[in-house]
Amino acid sequence: SEVKPSNFIRQIIDNDLASGKHQQVVTRFPPEPNGFLHVGHAKSICLNFGIAKDYQGFCNLRYDDTNPEKESIEYANSIAEAIEWLGFHWHGEKRYASDYFEQLYLYAEELIQKGLAYVDDSTPEQMRAMRGNLTEPGQHSPFRDRGVEENLDLFRRMRAGEFPDGSRVLRAKIDMASPNINLRDPVIYRIRRAHHWRTGDAWCIYPMYDYTHCISDALEGITHSICTLEFEDHRPLYDWVLDNISVPCHPQQIEFARLQLEGMLTSKRKLNDLVQSGVVSGWDDPRMPTLMGLRRRGVTPNSLRVFCERVGVTKQDSVLELQQLETCVREDLDQNAARAMAVLNPLKIVLNNWPAERIDELSAPAHPQKPELGNRKLFMTREIYIDQNDFREVGDKDFKRLVTGGEVRLRNSYVIRCDEVIKNEAGDIVELRGSVDMDTLGKNPEGRKVKGVVHWVSASHSKPATVRLYDSLFTESRPWELDDYKSALNPDSLVVIEHARVEPSLAEAKPEDRFQFEREGYFVADRFEHSGEKLVFNRTIGLKDSFAK
Ligand code: ATP
Ligand code: MG
Ligand code: MG
Numbered sequence: 377s378e379v380k381p382s383n384f385i386r387q388i389i390d391n392d393l394a395s396g397k398h399q400q401v402v403t404r405f406p407p408e409p410n411g412f413l414h415v416g417h418a419k420s421i422c423l424n425f426g427i428a429k430d431y432q433g434f435c436n437l438r439y440d441d442t443n444p445e446k447e448s449i450e451y452a453n454s455i456a457e458a459i460e461w462l463g464f465h466w467h468g469e470k471r472y473a474s475d476y477f478e479q480l481y482l483y484a485e486e487l488i489q490k491g492l493a494y495v496d497d498s499t500p501e502q503m504r505a506m507r508g509n510l511t512e513p514g515q516h517s518p519f520r521d522r523g524v525e526e527n528l529d530l531f532r533r534m535r536a537g538e539f540p541d542g543s544r545v546l547r548a549k550i551d552m553a554s555p556n557i558n559l560r561d562p563v564i565y566r567i568r569r570a571h572h573w574r575t576g577d578a579w580c581i582y583p584m585y586d587y588t589h590c591i592s593d594a595l596e597g598i599t600h601s602i603c604t605l606e607f608e609d610h611r612p613l614y615d616w617v618l619d620n621i622s623v624p625c626h627p628q629q630i631e632f633a634r635l636q637l638e639g640m641l642t643s644k645r646k647l648n649d650l651v652q653s654g655v656v657s658g659w660d661d662p663r664m665p666t667l668m669g670l671r672r673r674g675v676t677p678n679s680l681r682v683f684c685e686r687v688g689v690t691k692q693d694s695v696l697e698l699q700q701l702e703t704c705v706r707e708d709l710d711q712n713a714a715r716a717m718a719v720l721n722p723l724k725i726v727l728n729n730w731p732a733e734r735i736d737e738l739s740a741p742a743h744p745q746k747p748e749l750g751n752r753k754l755f756m757t758r759e760i761y762i763d764q765n766d767f768r769e770v771g772d773k774d775f776k777r778l779v780t781g782g783e784v785r786l787r788n789s790y791v792i793r794c795d796e797v798i799k800n801e802a803g804d805i806v807e808l809r810g811s812v813d814m815d816t817l818g819k820n821p822e823g824r825k826v827k828g829v830v831h832w833v834s835a836s837h838s839k840p841a842t843v844r845l846y847d848s849l850f851t852e853s854r855p856w857e858l859d860d861y862k863s864a865l866n867p868d869s870l871v872v873i874e875h876a877r878v879e880p881s882l883a884e885a886k887p888e889d890r891f892q893f894e895r896e897g898y899f900v901a902d903r904f905e906h907s908g909e910k911l912v913f914n915r916t917i918g919l920k921d922s923f924a925k
Contacts, residue, residue, distance in 0.1 A: 400434070405420060406589065407437075408441065412660070435467055436471050438470075476591065483623070489524060507557065607629065631691070637696050637700075638698040639852075682704045686704065714892070716891045717878070728810070730756075755880065759835035785816070786832045791826050843915070846916075887904070
């Protein structure tokens with residue numbers, strides 16, 4: 377693996393360890409279980425778990441589960457699966473913000489006791505109107521000066537379920553004139569009779585994210601609470617809460633720029649919309665930028681880790697070129713994927729001088745640089761398939777494949793010639809007739825040069841397969857900037873080839889085995905739909921852009 381470059385977060389940690397502020401680093405990854413993780417989360421995972429690993433510290437997995445309506449155990453499970461797939465594991469048990477509901481509640485009482493929180497009966501509209509804006513300070517709520525006893529009584533009755541949903545909130549009493557709107561008496565509790573997937577109906581009040589997050593961090597002894605830049609303006613609130621209650625420690629919040637990639641949405645709300653509207657088959661559709669989608673697409677966890685490492689950690693938002701990820705994927709697959717031949721658009725050629733009963737067993741390396749991966753068996757027979765795109769009746773000097781009357785080498789096999797083209801009544805080419813130069817196995821033909829090499833399979837000794845060609849989901853590189861991103865869907869993001877033919881070794885492929893189909897690209901046996909009886913391969917990515925056919 378690559379040497380990890382330092383970054384500003386690691387420098388902060390280095391200093392904290394050197395100064396003795398901390399003896400051990402504790403981080404956390406805090407997803408909300410309201411959807412599947414996406415490629416952006418990979419960066420946060422690699423950062424938090426990577427730092428814990430490199431500094432021999434801990435990284436907790438903590439579900440930020442304070443929005444009961446949107447959350448579920450299915451999402452929570454998919455998150456854990458994605459983290460493990462990426463190659464990381466959390467410290468100890470999974471954590472849940474909901475495990476801290478009682479403590480969070482008691483800290484809220486502490487704030488009330490200190491005169492630092494109050495129950496507000498204003499409507500949401502009234503509160504919005506009193507909040508002010510960037511140029512206008514806010515106004516005090518008429519309920520801001522309620523006494524401690526009244527606030528405590530009302531808050532306890534909020535918990536007891538005496539008031540309807542949305543009728544009251546608990547607010548932190550900070551500064552309605554603060555230039556930072558997050559400090560204008562933010563709401564820290566709301567009444568919501570929603571069934572929670574873990575706490576059931578035990579609570580009808582739920583704490584807000586900003587209030588919950590900092591306390592959860594403190595309760596877990598987090599040393600460095602790493603989050604994305606949009607929380608920079610929330611840091612004063614994070615610190616205010618912890619400064620005003622008796623928590624065991626005060627973690628440092630550090631922000632970094634979100635990962636954004638061309639062509640990929642990284643908002644769970646929008647991804648959920650694609651799933652709900654049926655644009656994709658599910659959260660793990662191979663076109664989705666979710667980790668489970670990328671997994672089904674055949675992207676390796678290693679290439680994602682290398683990618684996150686290479687793009688680094690900054691304080692500057694930017695949109696990365698998709699090519700940066702693709703390069704990492706190709707590098708990994710080129711080194712590790714076994715080679716195989718698959719003919720996606722089969723065109724039969726009958727080799728007239730090859731006896732019908734003759735079957736030659738040929739052998740080819742599974743990987744040109746990795747003899748330890750062994751060899752695969754190929755079978756040369758009288759009838760074979762090549763790809764329709766590798767034949768033209770009349771060629772030109774740039775077309776180095778098969779033409780009528782011309783020759784081409786079958787990869788790992790003989791040189792053949794096309795002698796005749798058979799067409800149907802509509803004039804479509806249905807079959808070719810040709811011949812084999814029997815003296816060309818592993819050597820050049822006598823007296824002439826054959827430049828082209830094409831992949832092929834035996835007609836009788838190949839297997840049928842379904843091959844799914846995936847392309848980007850959007851025709852725009854920044855779909856998130858469009859009001860209607862579904863107007864920019866790529867109609868060709870999925871092309872299903874039902875009748876491909878693949879070399880027989882692929883019948884042995886297990887779900888998630890990855891291959892380079894020679895001259896076609898990198899493919900993966902589908903995680904769910906592929907079996908020895910029904911072969912299904914997904915295209916991960918084409919060969920190099922510069923690849924000349
Ligand atoms: P969404 O707005 O789509 O729901 P989120 O940021 O609310 O995304 P969380 O589940 O809260 O999603 O995210 C968990 C962690 O992952 C947070 O610390 C968040 O900052 C981080 N994260 C989310 N998206 C990205 C991204 N694009 N790049 C880097 N980190 C991210
Ligand atoms: Mg969110
Ligand atoms: Mg969030």
